[in-house]
Amino acid sequence: MFAQRIQHLTSSIIREILASAQKPNVISFAGGLPAEGSFPDIDWSVLPNKVRQYGMSEGEPELREAIAAEARQKGISCDASQVLILSGSQQGLDLVSKLFIDPDSNVLVESPTYLAALQCFNLFQANCRGVNLSSQGPDIANFEHQIRDYKPRFTYLIPSFQNPSGTCYTPESRQAVAALLDQYNLPLIEDEPYCELDYDNLAKPPICSFMKTAPWIYFGSFSKVLIPGLRIGYLIAHPDLITPLVRLKQASDLHTNRPGQWLALEYMNSADKPQRLERLREFYRVRRDAFAAALESEFADLAEWQIPSGGLFFWLKLKKTVDTRPLLKIALEAGVAFMPGEAFFAEENPPHGYIRLNFSHTEPELMVEGLRRLRKVLLESDNA
Ligand SMILES: Cc1ncc(COP(=O)(O)O)c(C=O)c1O
Structure with a gap:
């Protein structure tokens, strides 16, 4: 059935x-x-009427602009047209699975990795292969070996305060990973929900900011800095990938809830955000x-x-x-x-x-x- x-x-x-x-x-x-x-406390009574109507699949234009501007400050070369607002960054896992995975496709993940990502990739019948992880980042020799052996469709990494291991890749490790992915033209899914929850002020340049040729998708989330129940996340994609991702999003749920996007924008624009x-x-x-x-x-x-x-x-x-x-x-x-x-x-x-x-x-x-x-x-x- x-x-x-x-x-x-x-x-x-x-x-x-x-x-x-x-x-x-x-x-x-x-x-x-x-x-x-x-x-934070929320005053829903000031919610503008316009955000009660259906919206755009890509997300609210002002929120996409604000996210792109923040990403550029982190070193990601992008504009608002590359930003897609998601129903939590978890939805990004579903969309990239639909974009890249056929039955028996190989996917490289960290060992260990986020269990809901495994659950999602497995549903699409991927073979997930684990890359060894040290306290500095992935073991590059092991990574390269697996790229050669398995010819994966993409790699999924959580470089900052990884779930579950807490590992934060060093800047050198991020650079080395980017060079490896460029060398093999392997797409990167970089998932960064914990990036802002930094207690010791580490340098965390996005891996995709070092990439010159291979395609990449960067995920961010408002769940950990604002309210998880709002279900607001986003992805920023290499220009070659954004169009199919927007179409997949549209086919999936038309668009992300607008009241939540409105609140996320209020947060992004708040003078006291820092x-x-x-x-x-x-x-x-x-x-x-x-x-x-x-x-x-x-x-x-x-x-x-x-x-x-x-x-x-x-x-x-x-x-x-x-x-x-x-x-x-x-x-x-x-x-x-x-x-x-x-x-x-x-x-x-x-x-x-x-x-x-x-x-x-x-x-x-x-x-x-x-x-x-x-x-x-x-x-x-x-x-x-
Ligand atoms: C690594 C990782 N990715 C994605 C998510 C999902 O986050 P969101 O609430 O934005 O869907 C989580 C949530 O815990 C996570 O740990």
């Missing part, structure tokens, strides 16, 4: 967990939720530091980790290489949620012994208690 691709439609472990993790007695380090305390962003960074920096201290007191003998310079996650390598998936159910019963690391790997037999912990959504007072519950689960489980 259903299309063949539906066999490849896996359920997202994240969504299932978010449901149980919302119980009042559960301390959740699972989802990538921004803190509700960071959301101060708002700095307040947000400070809010999360405090949480990051509180979580690092809680980990140090509760997990020092159980795991290793790097303190992330941005984003929303700690990525832990457990000292015992256990399959963390069966532990999730036990942890939820014990009142704590986490993300099993296996979910973030493209391989059918993923490596064991990793977990992702979100630090942005839990009040600092509850962090130690949550980690104590998780510690107990790890220590008491048979296979830990």
